[in-house]
Amino acid sequence: MLILYSYPELFGVADNNGYGLKVFAYLKIAGVPFEHRHILDASAAPRGQLPYIVDGSEIVGDSDAIIAHVARRYGADLDSQLTDMQRKLGLMLRRTLDDLYWVMSYSRWKDDAFWPAFSAALLAQHPSLSMADLERARSFNANRYYFQGIGRFEPRDAYARGIADLQAIASFIPDDGFLFGEQPSSADAALYGFIANIYFYPIETPLRQCVMEERRLVHHCEAVHAMAMG
Structure with a gap:
């Protein structure tokens, strides 16, 4: 299963960072199953930045790159109808x-x-x-x-x-x-x-x-x- 690593939640929001929450929302709306792991130490992340995903043997960082990967891998492209x-x-x-x-x-x-x-x-x-x-x-x-x-x-x-x-x-x-x-x-x-x-x-x-x-x-x-x- 795809694993999303991002910062912890706060005030009932699933990630207290806009980029991680963006990916969380995309995965939820697109209906892609995932496990959400909250971390603070970004040293193991690509370029030392959160969020990132582990999807099988692939590790993908950067919120836009993650969304592009999910759209391609899972056929979950929320932008498919856009001009x-x-x-x-x-x-x-x-x-x-x-x-x-x-x-x-x-x-x-x-x-x-x-x-x-x-x-x-x-x-x-x-x-x-x-x-x-x-x-x-x-x-x-x-x-x-x-x-x-x-x-x-x-x-x-x-x-x-x-x-x-x-x-x-x-x-x-x-x-x-x-x-x-x-x-x-x-x-x-x-x-x-x-x-x-x-x-x-x-x-x-x-x-x-x-x-x-x-x-x-x-x-x-x-x-x-x-x-x-x-």
């Missing part, structure tokens, strides 16, 4: 989510206003963790943010960037159905992976405040969540 333009729009959406990722992560690990609530939630849900573990991870992430660039932003400016991403995405969601029709696609799984990791977290960051104000983001997130967790 070429819709596929390209899906790619643009995923790239916008890549930008949003950094602001989301910044809100958890860097911003002193929200770090206490986030770290306390991790410690409460995962007793094997210690505060020393989290402080090491926080220091590691601070270096990542600095070299990526978001770590050089003041919080107000960082959140302005993420809010602009969220508002642009919200304008793209139809009033009814999913992004490209009545059935969800890989783009819907990707969007859910990130929005659920904001919406279901009871930590009132500016990103969550924005999501709560965008009815279409909330509706879409709840619809995909029901399919993925049902």
Whole structure:
């Protein structure tokens, strides 16, 4: 059976990282059986990043590569009915989510206003963790943010960037159905992976405040969540 390795759950969300949750949702919606193993140490993962899958003798990292593998191997292509333009729009959406990722992560690990609530939630849900573990991870992430660039932003400016991403995405969601029709696609799984990791977290960051104000983001997130967790 296919095994998905990804970060642990938090606040009832199956993975507290948008990329792992994206793969989880895709597998669930596509009806592909899998075992989900939650880990924190990514040293054994391809390129040292989660999520990754083990499928027989194959090990596949990167969320988009995993989805492509699943679509090919299991005939579970949620994008089979999309037009070429819709596929390209899906790619643009995923790239916008890549930008949003950094602001989301910044809100958890860097911003002193929200770090206490986030770290306390991790410690409460995962007793094997210690505060020393989290402080090491926080220091590691601070270096990542600095070299990526978001770590050089003041919080107000960082959140302005993420809010602009969220508002642009919200304008793209139809009033009814999913992004490209009545059935969800890989783009819907990707969007859910990130929005659920904001919406279901009871930590009132500016990103969550924005999501709560965008009815279409909330509706879409709840619809995909029901399919993925049902």
